Amino acid sequence: MSVKPRAIHFGAGNIGRGFIAPLLSQSGYHVVFTDVDKDLIDTINDEKAYGVHILDTANGGDDGEKEVQEIIHVKGVLSTGSDLIREIEHPKLKLITTAVGLPILDKIAPALAKGIKARRAAGGGTINIIACENAIGATRQLAEKVRKLLDGEDADWAAQHVGFADCSVDRIVPPFNPDERGADSELDVGVEEFFEWVVEGPALKGERDGKLDVPIKGMTLTDNLAAYNERKLFTLNAGHAITAYLGHLKGLRTVDQSIADAEIAAVVRGALHGEAGKALCRKHKFEEKKHGEYIEKIIARFENAAVKDDVVRVGRQPLRKLGRGDRLVGPARMCVEYGIEVRHLPRGIAAALLYHNEEDEQSVEMRTAIEEKGLEQYVVELTGFEEGSDVHKEILKAYAELDRQKKVA
């Protein structure tokens, strides 16, 4: 039996294979992926290894590739079967991470609760759970769902032995075609070089409270996660979404093509520097100069042509992205709270409302709702900005302008 500490990662998709698993593996963990996709799990067990291609136009070769990192000795189990429960019972298990998408947390909570019960019954030790999803408080939401499924001694045991830590996770992992790269494995994934994983230290349990028993290289621990979370979601994800929705309306396919458009770049800079950034600096006391540099570094990441990120991926699930606490409406509300005038964020919100993609359920749902309820009412419902308020008027004005100009591919 392997003596290595083990980690289970839910979701063997882009961020799982391209970010979380590599850091775990490079830190000495034996990584076990769990996923609903049986073919993917079979491929993981057949190949047991894959490459992470670092995509970087500035420092890469002609194909924009800087290096390929080999991730070895990985294993997979189906998330719907008893193998997963046995993995959660495993004496060497230290950590469970997820990157499945926020709405899927509901679906994995029952398996986690069952696994926790089995672990207690087997006399297992303390573990930590970290949900690496793009949302504020994703782990807290998962913890609530899991705790509802536990009672009595299981609930007491979990309160003592299961740490639920929130985090902010940042690395752009785009759709990637291993065949085009002549890659050895269909599991290969392409990523930008940059990454940042910030975890709520005080929530971690173990031999040293506030820390992981087996530290992860590249993970930062903080006792002020709220600031990191809002900084990332309201800057990177806000800018990413605005770039993608405006790009899509202009018939552009990738994020780098979209940010190269001067009009789009001006809206993104206006939204990030003059609006979201100002509000973030006021709320979290960030130094304005440093925050400005953070924004420009993010825009340079969008410009990385080797990443070739798809605007359809970045724009996926527009209703989630239009949530009141999410990347578009969230910073606009924060601006209103701090008395900061907004002109660019409403344009991003309008572009999201105009996102038309028959293959995206939320785009279809949103467009039907606009037809049935009328735009004015729907904007109030989604954003909480009252009819007649400045932001509501700005959203409607931008919607009408963008609707006239649109040229969807």
Ligand SMILES: NC(=O)c1ccc[n+]([C@@H]2O[C@H](COP(=O)([O-])OP(=O)(O)OC[C@H]3O[C@@H](n4cnc5c(N)ncnc54)[C@H](O)[C@@H]3O)[C@@H](O)[C@H]2O)c1
């Ligand atoms: N790709 C990025 O750049 C990036 C960066 C930071 C954060 N994220 C976040 O990470 C999460 C995943 O994004 P992604 O881009 O890796 O998506 P993805 O679609 O590539 O991967 C998601 C994986 O989850 C699996 N899955 C779905 N339902 C499941 C279930 N019930 N049990 C187990 N596995 C299940 C899917 O089969 C898929 O393999 C999202 O919350 C996203 O916001 C993504």
Ligand SMILES: O=P(O)(O)OC[C@@H](O)[C@@H](O)[C@H](O)[C@H](O)CO
């Ligand atoms: O994953 P989503 O759908 O919440 O957002 C799409 C992208 O903005 C996102 O995946 C970024 O690439 C990522 O957050 C970078 O850290």
